[in-house]
Structure formats: structure tokens, C-alpha cells
Amino acid sequence: MNKRKIEIMDTTLRDGEQTSGVSFSASEKLTLAKLLLEELLVDRIEIASARVSDGEFEAVKNICSWAGENNYLHKIEVLTFVDKGISIDWMVKAGVKVQNLLTKGSLNHLTHQLKKTPEQHFSEIAQTIALAQQHGISTNVYLEDWSNGMRNSPEYVFQYLDFISKQPIKRVMLPDTLGILSPWEAYQFITKVKSGYPDLHLDFHAHNDYDLGTANVLEAVKAGVDGLHLTINGMGERAGNAPIESAIAVIRDFLPEIEINVKESSIYKVSKLVETFSGVRIPVNKPITGDNVFTQTAGIHADGDNKKNLYFSDLLPERFGRKRKYALGKTSGKANIEKNLQELGLKLNDEDLKKVTQRVIELGDKKETVTKEDLPYIISDVLDKSSSYTEKVAVESYVLTHSKGLRPSATVSVNIEGELFEENSQGDGQFDAFMNALAKVYKKKKLALPKLVDYAVRIAPGSSTDALCETTITWETENKTFTTRGLDSDQTVCAIIATQKMLNII
Known part of the structure; x- marks a missing residue:
């Protein structure tokens, strides 16, 4: 069976960067561009918006320079505007060869934002596409607010499609700009467009405001869409875009008749790098890439x-x-x-x-x-053999203090064979203060404590500050030398547990 190929366009570097508080440096953008194309094997990447900043220009220029040397320039895309050629000039200087032209996909946007008629808008779009052609730049078009357009002004959407289908463009890109679609609508709307314009290459661009981004992607593919716009970790404005990690898994598992290039085994590696560069943490329960999901x-x-x-x-x-x-x-x-x-x-x-x-x-x-x-x-x-004793001594409670400029102190309550003793003392550290208070208790009982001859603390290799630690203390009496251990996430508590074992042994 011949599989239907779906293009994957990753827009982490453009739409994903619109996540609040995120701004990738030029070197980070270049690193991610290389990984997305060479490691993750996506078909195309949208890397920036034209005219944004000098830094953005340098980042795009660097990526295009690398892409040109490695035969990827046709896979590099930039968001542009109907602006009398200003975006085209920017692209020419940066070396970009594919523009994703932002146009209006709903009558509401066209009327209230641009304050133009459809005919005026179409005329300016045609001029922009022609100018791009003169500079060797190919064009894809975004129908901004297309989902609302299909809901509220479908006549305008199909008027636009009649116009754009006659223009020299490569792709028509259908964004659910505000993330308002239900899966049923995503399927229905794309089916209508595809059946009316079977020769158009249609991309679907989902947002996740209702947490339906992945579901809408699935329905869009079922409806016959030719390409998808996705982001690593679902990054993007507001609730973000449809996440590439979930979308790829869903398509592979539920639509085996669909072919996609993305290399699944590289998803986690790229996901963690985007997390690092963006500073946006991956929720632990996020499907595919969250810490807890497996x-x-x-x-x-x-x-x-x-x-x-x-x-x-x-x-x-x-x-x-x-x-x-x-x-x-x-x-x-x-x-x-x-x-x-x-x-x-x-x-x-x-x-x-x-x-x-x-x-x-x-x-x-x-x-x-x-x-x-x-x-x-x-x-x-x-399994500590030193724990095989009858417990006659228990450290019932203690208070340890440590303050800058003051000696550490400890108040200790100890139960010795049913009799309760309480003492406090100071020391050179919290455990030293604890031992000094304990010594006072044993002095009352006319008993001496063993000599502490060795004290070692260790945590598991690769652990963090909340890891369990083990304290091993070696004690010496007149008759023998022996060792006790304590285990806890707090180093001082470990030492106190080991000490209580010692008290019972003696």
C-alpha cells in the first residue's frame, strides 16, 4: 500500500519563540535549526518573523548561510507581511528563499484590522507574491484567523481561495489562530477546503487553547491535509501550539497509512535542549517527554x-x-x-x-x-548486623540550632529504659552540640560514652541535595571498636540515628 506523505514544518524558532519570556540567541537558533533538520529530520523549519530586530536578522543570516552550504535553504522559511516589499528586502539581505506570507483568513480581521475590501487585499497580496518571484523567493500563504473565517465568514474564505489558487504559490496554510476549533470542526472545515481545491497543498497550524491541539491535528490528517505545523514541547503563544512529540506518536500509532519523516528516537534529546535554551520547564506529566510519563x-x-x-x-x-x-x-x-x-x-x-x-x-x-x-x-x-539489639535507649526528641555569630546548640530528650532525661549544650557544630548534651545525660547516669574515632557521610553517585545519605560512625570503647550507620535525607539526622544504635549496643 502506498502511504500518503505528510510534511512536518517545525515552527519552534518562530511561533514557539512567541512563548512569553522566551528569546533564543542567534547561536541557540542555529544549533536548534541544525538539530531539527539533521537529527529530528523535519521537512521544513520556520525560523523567524521578518523585520523583528537586528538580532533576529543576524540569526536568520547565520542559519541561511549554513543551510546554503548544506543544501537545506529550500527548507528554511520566514514569516513575512503584505508591506509593499519591506519584508522581501529584509529576506533578500538575509538570504532566505521561502516566505510564509501573513494574510487575512477571516472577514472580521480584514474589515476591522486592515479596514480593506477583499479586492484591495487580494491585489496587494498578488503584488507581494510577484515581487518575491522577481527575487527568486517562493511563497506560502497563511490565512490568519482561518478557523473563525470558516465559522463566521465562509463566503470570504472561499472567495480568497478562488483568488489564491490562481497565484504562483506552493502552500496554503490554515491556522487555528486562537485555538478555537473542536476536532469535529477541524475535520469538517479541512474536508470542505480540500474537496473544493484538491490541487492545493494545505498545511494545518493548530493551537492548544482548549488542549485540543493534538486531537485537531489527528482530524486534520484524516481530512486530507498535506502538512502540519508543530513545535517542540508545544511551545507557542498563550497555551502554545500542537506539540510535535504527541502529534508524531498519535499519527504513527493511529494512522499507519500516513508516512512522516520525523525520527522519533531523537525527540527527547531535542526536547530537553529546547527546555534548556528556553528556560520553560517541561511538566513532569507531559506526554512523551515529561519526567514521569514512563x-x-x-x-x-x-x-x-x-x-x-x-x-x-x-x-x-x-x-x-x-x-x-x-x-x-x-x-x-x-x-x-x-x-x-x-x-x-x-x-x-x-x-x-x-x-x-x-x-x-x-x-x-x-x-x-x-x-x-x-x-x-x-x-x-x-540488613545492618549492628541493628540486632534490644532497643532500650531512644532519642525521643531534639532541637538543633545554628545561627551566624552564635555557637550551635542542642536540646535533647533521651529515654533510657523507661526513664526520661533532658539536657542542652553548645558545640562546634550541631552534631557536636548534640553529643555534648548527650554526654550530660550519661554523666547523670554515671556512664561514659564511647570515643568517636571516624565519621563518614556519602550519598549515591549522581544524586541531588534531596538524596538519601548514609552516615557511618566508628566508635571506640576500652574493650572494642565498632561501627554504626544512619540513613536519612538529612545529614545530621543520619548521625543521630547512627548514634542511637550505638547507645543501644553499649
């Missing part, structure tokens, strides 16, 4: 994945250069833990696995972020 949290899902991949769908993370993860937290089951242990090359017996699972659940209940890298420390803590 993470199973519930233990039952991990268990199902072990049993004939019950919770898998066609939306596999490997397609997009990603991997499935199994979150560790209060909803974790043994299957989640096992999946993470497998990645670390570790295996536990059932009894130890139960203990580790329970510890992960306890940490998750405290809203700790538990990572795969934390697991070896959790295992070490749970």
Missing part, C-alpha cells in the same frame, strides 16, 4: 509488567530515546523494588526483600524522594 509508581503495575507486560502499550519509551522506570515510594511493591535491583545487578531473598520494601514505603510516607541509587544504602541499613 515511570510506573504503583507496585501492581510493576508486577503486571513482569507478567506478560500487562501495563505496556504501543507507547514504548525506547521509541523516543527513553527508558521505563519504576518509582520507589509509599506505593511501591516488591515488584518495583525488584525491577530497580535488577538494573543494579542485585538480588535479595524474599525475607530481605520484604524488609527493604517496608523501609522504602516508610521513607516514601515521609515524602522522601527515593531513587534507584539509594537502594544499596537502604539495603545496607535494613
Whole structure:
């Protein structure tokens, strides 16, 4: 079966840059242009609006210089205006060969913004296209506010299409400028245009104001559209444009008869770079590229994945250069833990696995972020042989203070075999103050504390500031030297946990 080819035009560098607060530098634009064409393999890119700024001019010039050397110049497009040739002059100086001419697609815009008749507008458009031709520039036309035009002034839209179909243009671009279309309307309107003008190459440009951008793209393709305008991460004005990552996945999975060039496995890489350059964070639950979308949290899902991949769908993370993860937290089951242990090359017996699972659940209940890298420390803590004692001593509560210009202090409440003691003290640090207060308690009991001979703290490689850390303290008495460990996301709490173990051992 011959597949119908759909062109993908990425407009991240033009329409995507209209995201509030976003401005790509010239070097960032060039880097992204190269990635979009050479790595992601989109068919065309719209990189700027003409006449915007000197910086924009330099960015376009640089991209066109690179594109000319690498046979991509026909894929580089710029938004232009019906402005008596000013945009054309700008393009000639920048070296651009394709203009996307902004024209009016609704009678409302034409009447109230331009205050012109259709005949006047068409005449000026024809002059602009002819001028572009004289300079070797090909033309695509945008019908701005086309969706409202189809709703409220379809006679004008078809009058315009009668005119433009006779002009030397390459593409007619139909934008849902305000993101107002329902999927049913997107299908209906494009079907009407396509059936009336089968020889026109139609592009659809969706906005996401009702969160229907991807759905409208799907319906547009079903209706026979020839090209789509998309942006990385759905960037764009207001709620943004239809996101390329979702649109590509939807078309590939639901319309297998459609051919598109985009290389899925590069989507995540480009998406993360756009996130970095733009400063606009990708929501963790954003389909395809969000941090959480390929993470199973519930233990039952991990268990199902072990049993004939019950919770898998066609939306596999490997397609997009990603991997499935199994979150560790209060909803974790043994299957989640096992999946993470497998990645670390570790295996536990059932009894130890139960203990580790329970510890992960306890940490998750405290809203700790538990990572795969934390697991070896959790295992070490749970299976710690020094923990095999009868607990007779408990640090019931403590207050630690640290202020600039004042010595750290600690107030400690300790329960020793049912008897409660409270002391406070100062020290050279919070843990030193804690130990000094503890020493006062034990002095009351006429007992001495062991000597602290070594103190080490470590976190899992690659972890962040909220990672679990492990504190290992070595103690020395007259008779022996021994080590205790503490595990928590707070370094001082780790040390206190390790100290409580020591108190019970002695």
C-alpha cells in the first residue's frame, strides 16, 4: 500500500519563540535549526518573523548561510507581511528563499484590522507574491484567523481561495489562530477546503487553547491535509501550539497509512535542549517527554509488567530515546523494588526483600524522594548486623540550632529504659552540640560514652541535595571498636540515628 506523505514544518524558532519570556540567541537558533533538520529530520523549519530586530536578522543570516552550504535553504522559511516589499528586502539581505506570507483568513480581521475590501487585499497580496518571484523567493500563504473565517465568514474564505489558487504559490496554510476549533470542526472545515481545491497543498497550524491541539491535528490528517505545523514541547503563544512529540506518536500509532519523516528516537534529546535554551520547564506529566510519563509508581503495575507486560502499550519509551522506570515510594511493591535491583545487578531473598520494601514505603510516607541509587544504602541499613539489639535507649526528641555569630546548640530528650532525661549544650557544630548534651545525660547516669574515632557521610553517585545519605560512625570503647550507620535525607539526622544504635549496643 502506498502511504500518503505528510510534511512536518517545525515552527519552534518562530511561533514557539512567541512563548512569553522566551528569546533564543542567534547561536541557540542555529544549533536548534541544525538539530531539527539533521537529527529530528523535519521537512521544513520556520525560523523567524521578518523585520523583528537586528538580532533576529543576524540569526536568520547565520542559519541561511549554513543551510546554503548544506543544501537545506529550500527548507528554511520566514514569516513575512503584505508591506509593499519591506519584508522581501529584509529576506533578500538575509538570504532566505521561502516566505510564509501573513494574510487575512477571516472577514472580521480584514474589515476591522486592515479596514480593506477583499479586492484591495487580494491585489496587494498578488503584488507581494510577484515581487518575491522577481527575487527568486517562493511563497506560502497563511490565512490568519482561518478557523473563525470558516465559522463566521465562509463566503470570504472561499472567495480568497478562488483568488489564491490562481497565484504562483506552493502552500496554503490554515491556522487555528486562537485555538478555537473542536476536532469535529477541524475535520469538517479541512474536508470542505480540500474537496473544493484538491490541487492545493494545505498545511494545518493548530493551537492548544482548549488542549485540543493534538486531537485537531489527528482530524486534520484524516481530512486530507498535506502538512502540519508543530513545535517542540508545544511551545507557542498563550497555551502554545500542537506539540510535535504527541502529534508524531498519535499519527504513527493511529494512522499507519500516513508516512512522516520525523525520527522519533531523537525527540527527547531535542526536547530537553529546547527546555534548556528556553528556560520553560517541561511538566513532569507531559506526554512523551515529561519526567514521569514512563515511570510506573504503583507496585501492581510493576508486577503486571513482569507478567506478560500487562501495563505496556504501543507507547514504548525506547521509541523516543527513553527508558521505563519504576518509582520507589509509599506505593511501591516488591515488584518495583525488584525491577530497580535488577538494573543494579542485585538480588535479595524474599525475607530481605520484604524488609527493604517496608523501609522504602516508610521513607516514601515521609515524602522522601527515593531513587534507584539509594537502594544499596537502604539495603545496607535494613540488613545492618549492628541493628540486632534490644532497643532500650531512644532519642525521643531534639532541637538543633545554628545561627551566624552564635555557637550551635542542642536540646535533647533521651529515654533510657523507661526513664526520661533532658539536657542542652553548645558545640562546634550541631552534631557536636548534640553529643555534648548527650554526654550530660550519661554523666547523670554515671556512664561514659564511647570515643568517636571516624565519621563518614556519602550519598549515591549522581544524586541531588534531596538524596538519601548514609552516615557511618566508628566508635571506640576500652574493650572494642565498632561501627554504626544512619540513613536519612538529612545529614545530621543520619548521625543521630547512627548514634542511637550505638547507645543501644553499649
